[in-house]
Amino acid sequence: MKIVVAPDSYKGSLSATEVAHTIKTAIQESGDHEVITKPMADGGEGTIEAILSATSGKQVQISTLGPLGESIETSYAIINQTTAVIETAMHAGLYQVPDDKRNPDLTTTYGMGQAILDALDRGCQQIIIGLGGSATNDGGLGLLQALGLHVFDKNGNPLDKFGNDLLHIDAVQLDDLDPRLQDVKFRIACDVDNPLCGELGASAVYGPQKGATPAQIHLYDKALHHFANLLETQLDNNWQHTPGAGAAGGLGFAFLSLGAKLESGASLIAEAISLEQSIEVADLILTGEGQSDEQTLYGKAPGFVAELAKKFNKPTILLSGSLGGNTAKLRKHFAGCFSIVNQPLSLEECMDNTSTLLKEQTMQIMTLIQAMKEDR
Numbered sequence: 181m182k183i184v185v186a187p188d189s190y191k192g193s194l195s196a197t198e199v200a201h202t203i204k205t206a207i208q209e210s211g212d213h214e215v216i217t218k219p220m221a222d223g224g225e226g227t228i229e230a231i232l233s234a235t236s237g238k239q240v241q242i243s244t245l246g247p248l249g250e251s252i253e254t255s256y257a258i259i260n261q262t263t264a265v266i267e268t269a270m271h272a273g274l275y276q277v278p279d280d281k282r283n284p285d286l287t288t289t290y291g292m293g294q295a296i297l298d299a300l301d302r303g304c305q306q307i308i309i310g311l312g313g314s315a316t317n318d319g320g321l322g323l324l325q326a327l328g329l330h331v332f333d334k335n336g337n338p339l340d341k342f343g344n345d346l347l348h349i350d351a352v353q354l355d356d357l358d359p360r361l362q363d364v365k366f367r368i369a370c371d372v373d374n375p376l377c378g379e380l381g382a383s384a385v386y387g388p389q390k391g392a393t394p395a396q397i398h399l400y401d402k403a404l405h406h407f408a409n410l411l412e413t414q415l416d417n418n419w420q421h422t423p424g425a426g427a428a429g430g431l432g433f434a435f436l437s438l439g440a441k442l443e444s445g446a447s448l449i450a451e452a453i454s455l456e457q458s459i460e461v462a463d464l465i466l467t468g469e470g471q472s473d474e475q476t477l478y479g480k481a482p483g484f485v486a487e488l489a490k491k492f493n494k495p496t497i498l499l500s501g502s503l504g505g506n507t508a509k510l511r512k513h514f515a516g517c518f519s520i521v522n523q524p525l526s527l528e529e530c531m532d533n534t535s536t537l538l539k540e541q542t543m544q545i546m547t548l549i550q551a552m553k554e555d556r
Contacts, residue, residue, distance in 0.1 A: 181549075183207055184462040186218040186455060188469040188481035189226050190501050193534035195219075196226055197233045202535050203466055203499070206542035211550060216458050220467070220481040223369025223445025224312025225269045228257045234453035235259045242298050244291035245322075247272045247315040248281065249342065256295050259452065263306040264299035268428055269313030271295055272322075274390065277315045282391030284317035284400060285344035289431060293326020297358065306365045308448060309435065311428040317387055318343045319376070319404045320434020327438075328356040347403045352410045366440035369448045371479045374426035376419075376433045377405045382426035390429065404430050411437050446484035456488055464549075465489045465496040466542075472498060473505030477513060486513045499541060501534065518545060 185207070187199040194202070196219035204215045219230040232239060237259030246252035257265040269275065271291035274282070292309075299307055316322070321331065322341040330353040331339045339345040374380050383392065383400040392400065408420045419425055419436040426432060432442060450456065459465055467485040469476065476498075477483040486496040495515035503510070503519045510517045520537040522544075 181463040182214045182216070182461060184216045184218060184455075184458050184465045186220050186465060186467050186481075186485045187499070188220050188222065188467075190468075190470040190534055190538075193470065193501070193531050194538070196221060196230045198535070199468065199538065200233075202538050203542050206539040207546055210543050210546035216462070218453050218455050218458055220446065220455070220485060221310070221449050222312070222371050222479070222481050223310035223449065225267065225273070225275070227267050227310040227312075227369065227445075227449060228255070228265055228270070230449060231259060231265055231452050232257055237265070240298070240302070242295060244271050244294040245288065246291055247276050247287045249288055249290070252276070252291070254291070254295075256299065258299070258302065258304065262304050263308060263452075264296075264302075264304040265308045265310070265452070266292065266295050266299070267310045267313075268292060268431065269310070272316050273313050274315040275313065282315065284387060284390055284392050284396060284429070285342065287316045287318065287343055287390070288322035288341045289314070289316050289318055289320055289429075289434075290322035290326050290341045292431070293323040296323075297326065300358065300360045300364065304364070306367065308367050308369065308452065309440075310369045310445065311431055312369075312445070314428035314431060315390055316343065316431070317383055317390055317392060317400050317429035318346050319382070319407050319430030320437075321346050321407065323431065323434050324437075327361060328358050329354060330356065343400070346407060347399055349403070349407055349410065352407075352414065354414055361438055366435055366438055367448060368424075368432065368435050368440050368442045369445035370424040370427045370432055370442040371445045372427050373423035375421045375423070376408055376425040376430055377401050380426070382430045385426070386429060404433075408433060444479060444484070446479060446481045449481075450484060450488065455485070459489050459494055460492050462494055465494055466499055467496060468499040468501075470501040472500040472503050472510060472517070473507075474509045475505070477509065483513065497545060499538070499545070516545070
């Protein structure tokens with residue numbers, strides 16, 4: 181059989197690439213099968229690793245300012261020679277900020293702009309952005325400043341690039357934005373539909389996990405609205421209420437103001453790794469993630485993989501760390517749904533033995549498939 185293995189990561193245990201490799205090893209030990217690995221992601225952490233493992237792209241090492249304004253060594257990817265792939269989490273990531281320093285006043289997206297400028301310098305004509313995992317709530321202020329935006333307080337003094345500066349903006353000046361931005365195509369992997377402001381906006385929904393207090397949430401909601409109004413007035417448009425504008429602390433809005441398109445993360449990544457072409461010629465597809473429930477069917481990578489396979493009438497097996505919620509809904513979309521936990525184990529034991537459990541369950545599935553084939 182020709183089998184496509186296209187899992188997301190088992191967060192906290194294995195990357196998507198490691199999951200795909202483990203499943204491939206188990207399949208090949210179970211019989212003579214051709215296995216094509218296509219690790220998946222949805223635009224969050226692991227996007228670059230998944231894309232590079234399934235393409236002939238290259239990783240570009242650069243120095244940028246991290247979320248706290250310090251210089252960090254990080255990277256992005258270039259695929260197809262002229263397409264850059266940049267992960268927000270690698271330049272302004274929540275994981276890069278210690279718990280005791282999580283405060284939207286102190287963080288910036290400036291490094292994201294620096295990575296974009298580097299990609300432009302290398303001749304990239306298309307830039308894919310993964311929005312997941314940000315530590316910021318600055319509405320893309322830092323990003324836009326790196327690209328040439330100037331902002332001023334009520335006294336005409338220039339402001340810096342951190343969240344706290346957002347609270348004092350009185351005027352914006354766009355004349356020095358890098359002219360190359362007009363010719364580059366931005367595609368944004370975004371799987372949330374939050375507007376920029378309001379009770380479902382960036383500050384209210386995601387601010388607390390970034391260290392925002394209730395008082396700060398109120399201040400930032402007002403500041404984002406004011407900042408957006410200033411930009412929209414100059415650009416003669418309105419993006420604040422666009423689904424996804426509130427993603428990554430308002431980075432979604434900033435990219436919309438640059439003419440970007442917000443897209444399903446799983447769909448965008450699948451296109452980048454040519455997943456559809458592989459599924460079309462396969463006999464069986466295996467996918468999975470750390471935990472699956474009915475939410476898997478709404479924008480998550482395994483749900484997207486199953487939908488793509490359905491287009492070509494190919495069976496898809498879901499193999500995840502655990503199954504929860506309404507599994508009946510999952511079974512309507514997958515030929516089989518399996519958890520890798522095959523005996524009573526604590527969460528810690530599961531996390532410590534994920535690779536072994538995954539391999540064993542994969543081999544069980546392949547044994548069943550082989551037995552069914554022999555019975556025919």
